[in-house]
Amino acid sequence: MKNLLEDIKKLSAQITEEVIQVRRHLHAHPELSYQEYETCAYVKKQLQALGLETFSVANTGLVAEIKGKNPEKKTIALRADMDALPIVEANQVEYASKNPGVMHACGHDVHTSSLLGTAKILHLLRNEWEGTVRLLFQPGEEKNPGGASYMIRDGALNNPQPKSIIGQHVFPLLPVGKIGFREGMYMASCDEIYLTVRGKGGHGAAPEFTIDPVVIASHIIIALQQIISRNASPKQPTVLTFGKIEGGTTTNVIPNEVKIAGTFRAMDETWRADALHKIKKMAEGIAESMGGSCEVDISKGYPFLKNDPQVTRRIKAAAAAYVGENNVVDIDITLGAEDFSYYSQVIPASFYRLGTRNEAKGITSYVHTPTFNIDEEALKISTGLMAWMAIHELSI
Ligand code: NI
DSSP, X not given: OHHHXXXXXXXXXXXXXXXXXXXXXXXXXXXXXXXXXXXXXXHXXXXXXXXXXXXXXXXXXXXXXXXXBSTTSOEEEEEEEOOBBSOOOOOOOTTOOSSTTOBOOSSHHHHHHHHHHHHHHHHHTTTSSBSEXXXXXXXXXXXXXXXXXXXXXXXXXXXXXXXXXXXXXXXXXXXXXXXXEOOEXXXXXXXXXXXXXXXXXXXXXXXXXXXXXXXXXXXXXXXXXXXXXXXXXXXXXXXXXXXXXEEOSSTTEEOSEXXXXXXXXXXXXXXXXXXXXXXXXXXXXXXXXXXXXXXXXXXXXXXXXXXXXHHHHHHHHHHHHHHOGGGXXXXXXXXXXXXHHXXXXXXXXXXXXXXXXXXXXXXXXOTTSTTOOOOTTHHHHHHXXXXXXXXHHHHO
């Protein structure tokens, strides 16, 4: 295996320039969730150039397989997401978005180009390892219900079911060169809460003739926080944030209705179901007790993500061999959400972080911002690293 590791490193260095060009092409041509038609066609062309057969899934998603020696021995899966965000890019780079208002601000261009590079390495070395590596290029990570759920629906994890799945994500909090891992609970479930509080509008100086939805909405917002502070176990991370409140027109008119929208995050499916039920009951009950009504609309998002401890330990050990023990770090949980969690509910899964920060180069912006970018040095590491992890995982 030692020689193989060196071969992977050599190939990874050889293809870095090409992978960077692929990343820049994708970055310049971002597409929104579930509209990744050109991205998908581009990825398909790249895979076919390697001689790989591709299968269309989830409308704008792709699956391909690389077979090593003895391909029936074991199958594992590697995943990349391909969609971009509705953000106007502010980076002044030659490869900035050519699609106004759409930007690869979450690094999915990096994940896709990196996995294409990994595919090339695995393909070139296919006589040196045993088993099958399935590649998943998925749409719609950024938008409910999550492209991963469609990939699974369309059989991306069937025939045969992979023994494990690995995914990576850029991490602007981690310096380039470092790779972050976490065993067990890692990311939160994420549901969208939409409340419409209805009352009866009227003159602000004559509240006795009205049912004031602004006051009712205020009570609801405060009261719902009690669910987090009094009903949730203090040992379980959970959060409820209302980021939007909308109602009324001026100082002295009581409106008919107020709309509130928020996000609920949790890391336990039982608590999640319980909390969503409580949110609905409490909002409705408060509005009713004050003479109004509240319509509760909940859009269920991704489940929480638990990294399989064994897979995580194995890929972490593989990473330590590849980038050195001192470049492998443990990372904290985050209440962010990822649709990779859907795969983790079907098969053992692990999601790790690729350091992309470089203070000296001024690359520090967080994901989902107009100035997000990565230090492309990360692509020197990521392609070979994932190839090595895959081969390591197949050899167990
Ligand atoms: Ni992302």
